[in-house]
Amino acid sequence: MSISELIGATPLVPLRRLFPADGPRVLVKAEFLNPGGSVKDRIAREMVDAAEAAGELVPGSTIVEATSGNTGAGLALIAAERGYDAVFVCGPKVSDEKVGVLRAHGATVIRSRGDVAPEHPSSSRSIAERLLEVIPAAWSSQQYDNPHNPAAHRRTTGPEIWEQTGGAITHLVANVGTGGTISGTGAHLKEVSGGAVTVIGADPAGSAYSGEVEPFLVEGAGRIYADRALWPSTYDESVVDHLEAVADAESFAWAHLAARHEGLLLGGSAGTALAAASRWAPRLTAEHTLVVIPADSGRSYLSKVYDDAWLAGQGLRDEVERIIGVVRERRGLRAPAALPLDALPEDVRPGAGALQPTA
Numbered sequence: 001m002s003i004s005e006l007i008g009a010t011p012l013v014p015l016r017r018l019f020p021a022d023g024p025r026v027l028v029k030a031e032f033l034n035p036g037g038s039v040k041d042r043i044a045r046e047m048v049d050a051a052e053a054a055g056e057l058v059p060g061s062t063i064v065e066a067t068s069g070n071t072g073a074g075l076a077l078i079a080a081e082r083g084y085d086a087v088f089v090c091g092p093k094v095s096d097e098k099v100g101v102l103r104a105h106g107a108t109v110i111r112s113r114g115d116v117a118p119e120h121p122s123s124s125r126s127i128a129e130r131l132l133e134v135i136p137a138a139w140s141s142q143q144y145d146n147p148h149n150p151a152a153h154r155r156t157t158g159p160e161i162w163e164q165t166g167g168a169i170t171h172l173v174a175n176v177g178t179g180g181t182i183s184g185t186g187a188h189l190k191e192v193s194g195g196a197v198t199v200i201g202a203d204p205a206g207s208a209y210s211g212e213v214e215p216f217l218v219e220g221a222g223r224i225y226a227d228r229a230l231w232p233s234t235y236d237e238s239v240v241d242h243l244e245a246v247a248d249a250e251s252f253a254w255a256h257l258a259a260r261h262e263g264l265l266l267g268g269s270a271g272t273a274l275a276a277a278s279r280w281a282p283r284l285t286a287e288h289t290l291v292v293i294p295a296d297s298g299r300s301y302l303s304k305v306y307d308d309a310w311l312a313g314q315g316l317r318d319e320v321e322r323i324i325g326v327v328r329e330r331r332g333l334r335a336p337a338a339l340p341l342d343a344l345p346e347d348v349r350p351g352a353g354a355l356q357p358t359a
């Protein structure tokens with residue numbers, strides 16, 4: 001058994017509190033249980049295996065990738081497992097937690113500028129292209145253009161969901177970044193269901209996939225280039241039936257709701273997907289089964305999505321709390337209560353006796 005053999009075969013977790021019991025069954029594919037913590041482990045393994053089989057990736061090769069972090073984490077752990085070096089180019093949006101994971105696996109990380117077009121020499125893509133030229137035996141997965149990206153989901157994620165639901169899935173909700181997850185999983189599910197599965201793309205508002213381009217904070221999902229010529233070939237638009245544009249505050253509110261009321265600590269783009277699912281659930285009945293694919297775990301965003309000061313700094317905290325409040329009221333959920341620390345007996349009060357102050 002090797003670590004990359006543990007990728008995939010993730011369970012489906014039913015959401016019991018955020019969605020009404022008399023509505024559709026809502027199931028979350030627990031992709032955060034992959035060894036690298038995200039759905040992207042699946043494509044990392046598929047792309048590396050194919051490159052090894054084709055002789056493109058050989059002993060002594062260096063893996064070079066422009067990444068929003070999760071594909072990097074998958075490639076970094078496989079590089080460590082198989083003895084390759086790895087260099088990743090990450091834009092400024094990529095969380096420090098994700099960069100820390102890449103470095104922990106021994107990879108080199110270069111931070112690029114986020115405010116430039118892909119053809120600009122300082123873009124992540126241009127830097128990665130230059131590195132490919134100058135590093136001997138360098139290999140890049142080109143995840144935005146690699147058919148093994150959607151193929152990984154067609155081969156694994158789609159069949160897993162079909163089997164785990166006993167063919168009962170009627171709706172699939174996933175993000176669109178490279179488009180690999182939604183295109184590969186959606187294509188398989190449509191094929192085996194005779195076209196009966198509805199595929200819904202959960203897109204950050206401001207992403208080119210669903211509307212006008214504007215800055216957004218959700219990581220990994222969406223596309224910031226309006227020019228269709230710059231859209232990835234891994235995204236097959238024909239598989240997607242509907243796109244839901246979700247604002248940052250709504251995405252982050254749903255991530256918080258899942259953490260506080262379902263015990264699921266998920267990333268910001270998973271919040272986008274849950275928000276999209278919440279728009280569809282009222283239109284469906286108990287006959288329907290809606291499966292959500294969250295890309296990753298919230299552990300990568302403790303310094304951002306789950307940090308009050310960061311949310312406040314982005315001007316989002318009040319709106320996030322307001323949306324959380326609306327959903328709680330609708331679902332009859334109680335906010336987790338904070339312990340009134342100052343009212344505690346003196347020997348267990350922070351700062352007293354052996355206890356340390358909280359901050």
Ligand SMILES: Cc1ncc(COP(=O)(O)O)c(C=O)c1O
Binds near residue numbers: 070175176219269
């Ligand atoms: C956090 C996050 N969400 C969503 C996505 C989108 O997945 P895909 O590239 O398969 O469309 C990614 C991809 O890197 C991601 O890292």
